[in-house]
Amino acid sequence: MENKYDYDVLYLGSGHGTFDGAIPLAGKGLKVAVVESGLIGGTCPNRGCNAKITLDAPVPLQRQVEDLQGIVTSPITLNWSETVKHKHDVISGLPAFIAGLLKDNGVTVLHGRGKLLDRHTVSVGGQTATAAKIVIATGLRPHRLNIPGSELAHDSSEFMDLKELPAKIAIIGAGYISLEFATIANAFGSEVIVLMHGQKALRKFHQPFVEHIIADLEKRGVHFVRSANVAYFEKKEAETIVHYANDRTVSVNWVLDATGRIPNVEDLGLKDIGVKYDKDGIIVNDHLQTTVPNIYASGDVLKKSQPKLTPTAIFESTYLMHLFAGETSSAISYPAIPSVVFTSPRIARVGLPVEKAAENDDYTVVKNNVLDNWYRQVTRETFGENALVFDKSHHLIGATEVSEHAEDVINSLLPAIELKLKPEQIERLIHLFPTIGSASWELL
Ligand SMILES: Cc1cc2nc3c(=O)[nH]c(=O)nc-3n(C[C@H](O)[C@H](O)[C@H](O)COP(=O)(O)OP(=O)(O)OC[C@H]3O[C@@H](n4cnc5c(N)ncnc54)[C@H](O)[C@@H]3O)c2cc1C
Ligand SMILES: NC(=O)c1ccc[n+]([C@@H]2O[C@H](COP(=O)([O-])OP(=O)(O)OC[C@H]3O[C@@H](n4cnc5c(N)ncnc54)[C@H](O)[C@@H]3O)[C@@H](O)[C@H]2O)c1
DSSP states (O other): OOOTTSEEEEOOOOOHHHHHHHHHHHHHOEEEEEEEESSSSSSHHHHHHHHHHHHHHHHHHHHHHHHHHBBBOOOOOHHHHHHHHHHHHEEEEHHHHHHHHHTTOEEEEESEEEEEEEEEEEETTEEEEEEEEEEEEEOOEEOOSSTTTTGGGGGGGHHHSSSSSSSSEEEEEEHHHHHHHHHHHHHTTTTEEOSSSOSSSTSSSSSHHOOOOOHHHHHHTOEETTOOOEEEEETTTTTEEEETTEEEEEEEEEEEEEEEEEEOOTTHHHHHHOOETTTTTTOOOOSOOOSSSSEEEEEGGBSSSSSOSSHHHHHHHHHHHHHHTTSSSSSSOOOOOOEEEEOOOEEEEESSSHHHHHHHHOEEEEEEEEGGGGGHHHHTOOEEEEEEEEHHHHEEEEEEEETTTTHHHHHHHHHHHHHHHHHHHHHHHOOOHHHHHHHHHTOO
């Protein structure tokens, strides 16, 4: 690479959109730097996936004990402050661990806020660094409602650090974070009200399955208000009053603003040097190259149709690693990317959505009640459905499930979709028995 610069590749941000690619890239002998203004590792390890799933861990256990009542007799109690401590124990070492991997592989970490001064120069904490190629991987931050009293609301990171769980919580929005955190807060004993923007929750998921999750949460005491039209928040002694639906109010101890996440594109100097972006993120071509040829983007900050998830960010940073190492010159070709919402039951999906398949005669949608499978009766699951989409040659091209094991089912079915397995190839894949893998495979 050109040695007139300090680095061959410099990344802005140290999340999965960066480190899964930056580490092996440096291992291949390229001079690599990473600029990070916060915790090394970014959102997923520190305030996203890993933190969330640790808080969620007791919830499916509680549900399983509930399903096995009579066989398992003792009631269980979930302890919030112990779970938050446990979460801290699980995740607090991750920034140092990831920083160690970066360092051991020769990546230079520059701490501070990075800003582009020109197409090859970044300023960090009063110093400058130059690079032949720059990757913007600055991720997303919580969207905040622009209404009076919005400073009284909190975000998902603050929720996961609460030392005590508030008795009454209002959650605004009905996406991933809203439904996952409503599930957790309800299981740990909070009274939860979800104030929805419109009529639908989890818009990208099969709506009959989503409605089942809402009905189950309602049965457990979560209150959902559709088209709530939240107008403002007001402080009254220790409580926050949420004003919604013109003249209605609810008084709570804590408000979670879960109205989405927006790209970190401001104050990076992008406009001045010609990197184009819009409200959905940085605009790139099929090589993840921005409108400035030596500047690329990776991870959540990209404008893209793929889900903004950790596996997508890992795939992109790995693609860029191969591109920069000269191991490929091809356009990025995304595989089937699955997504799951960690409610209880979970909802997960991959490939062609059921609604799209139903519009086209070339596809067949097969619906299954998963409880018909004896294995699902072992733990007395109370509900589970899936919908599988096949093409005319009986290739599986889409799958969605709502059940306690939805994520494992979709993981098991993934190879059939991504590798377009033919029936005779499906036969040759033998799963351990009895497991969720074998139970799912029987459906193909
Ligand atoms: C509550 C929550 C739960 C989630 N759960 C899941 C899940 O279960 N499964 C899943 O797949 N995904 C989940 N996600 C999404 C996942 O966390 C993201 O897709 C992933 O972290 C994206 O990685 P990234 O590298 O693109 O961005 P990030 O991880 O956000 O990293 C961007 C980094 O850039 C840094 N940065 C920003 N601006 C600058 C600057 N100017 N200079 C220097 N550094 C800068 C930030 O500090 C940050 O560390 C969750 C997200 C949240 C918020
Ligand atoms: N399990 C997972 O993989 C997981 C979990 C959490 C977060 N994430 C990632 O983080 C992203 C952000 O999650 P999220 O739940 O914040 O976003 P989201 O896009 O999933 O949901 C946002 C919700 O807010 C609502 N909304 C938008 N504007 C509003 C307004 N003005 N008033 C009221 N409601 C409004 C939307 O209708 C939607 O229901 C996800 O899209 C996903 O990429 C993933």
